[in-house]
Amino acid sequence: MRRGRGGLSGHGARVQLGRAHSPKVASMIFLTPGPVQTRPETRAAMAIDIAPWDRDFGPEYAAIRERVRDIAGGVEGVHATLPLQGAGHFLVEAAIRTFVPPGGRILVPSNGTYADRMMRLAREAGREPVALPVPDTRGVRAEEVAAALEADPGISHVCMVYSETGSGIVNDPAAVGAAVRAAGRRLILDAVSAFGALPFDLKAQPECDAVLFTSNKCLEGMPGIGFAVCPMDRARGQAGQAGSWCFDLGDVLKHAERQGWGSFRFTPPVQALHAFAVALDLYAAEGGQAARLARYAENMRVLRAGAEALGLVPYLDAEHQGPIILTLHQPETPGFTLQGFVEALKRRGVLISNFFTTQSPTIRIGCIGAVTPDDMQVALRAMGEALEELGAARKAA
Incomplete structure (x- = not known):
């Protein structure tokens, strides 16, 4: 028996990005560098x-x-x-x-x-x-x-x-x-x-x-x-x-x-x-490598600009920033912990990595996967609320 591909109609399928589901929230946005958020058809x-x-x-x-x-x-x-x-x-x-x-x-x-x-x-x-x-x-x-x-x-x-x-x-x-x-x-x-x-x-x-x-x-x-x-x-x-x-x-x-x-x-x-x-x-339907890079680059642009507006400081200078993941210095405020920030975001429907691998303490937020610049705006609102909850709003600057 031949298997269909989740109702997908081949290379001409219309690309509409969707969100992953979590048992705790109706819609979770995955912003990790992997595993990444996937499309419903793929799942x-x-x-x-x-x-x-x-x-x-x-x-x-x-x-x-x-x-x-x-x-x-x-x-x-x-x-x-x-x-x-x-x-x-x-x-x-x-x-x-x-x-x-x-x-x-x-x-x-x-x-x-x-x-x-x-x-x-x-x-x-x-x-x-x-x-x-x-x-x-x-x-x-x-x-x-x-x-x-x-x-x-x-x-x-x-x-x-x-x-x-x-x-x-x-x-x-x-x-x-x-x-x-x-x-x-x-x-x-x-x-x-x-x-x-x-x-x-x-x-x-x-x-x-x-x-x-x-x-x-x-x-x-x-x-x-x-x-x-x-x-x-x-x-x-x-x-x-x-x-x-x-x-x-x-x-x-x-x-x-x-x-x-x-x-x-x-x-x-x-x-x-x-x-x-x-x-x-x-x-292929999205347009291959060039189109995917363009979406990820725009995700990064929106996320980086929004994070800076929240008072967060990027780890890399803009000239060296790749489109895959944004790394931010952790705010130096008594109420901030990385795990606390991760949990506050998760309650708001956004999932990021709960560890860092740089020498100084950082926050890692992915820009890849089945996510869009609109999802980045949602994530930025959640980040602002989470920083406020932890007493770190705009104090990182």
């Missing part, structure tokens, strides 16, 4: 039973692989989508294990928590990370990467985070990639919170071994699966050196070439994949 697609080996589902999964390859700027027959079950960290570890030989050295531009995590993943996989310290208030510069590579010829790869959701800073993979290419090295790009909104073109960056992302960030699917888009010859040639059957992207490729692009090695989150196909339909 509805989860509510069916599917066998991953069913011959009706195989073509759907194969089509998903082609569609995300195309979003990455990949080329049919040259690049392949290599999915894994799990979170973005799984893909980062898999790419490091697959493409960097045991004991190999990698350079990690370090301007946030996710770069620090990348270094730990590399270290525990038996690779040697070399940190390139950068302030978490600006992106890494291509000349800094070039100098570090020139100083250490033993480094084979640069492993970089595109969008650091600790501070909201965005690094530039095109500029850094050019420096990597000029030095004859390779690039692994963690684009988990960037892919689908921030631009990337794999065919223009032949130095890139893998661009990594997940289903539930800027593509607005459900959590559960991650993707690596890689040059096929590179992945095939590195099969077997990962030291892990589960995390060997070369083995993922060889399985697909042997068994077909609609097959899996191990049981996948098949309902999440089915919902992801719906999310990709909605992505």
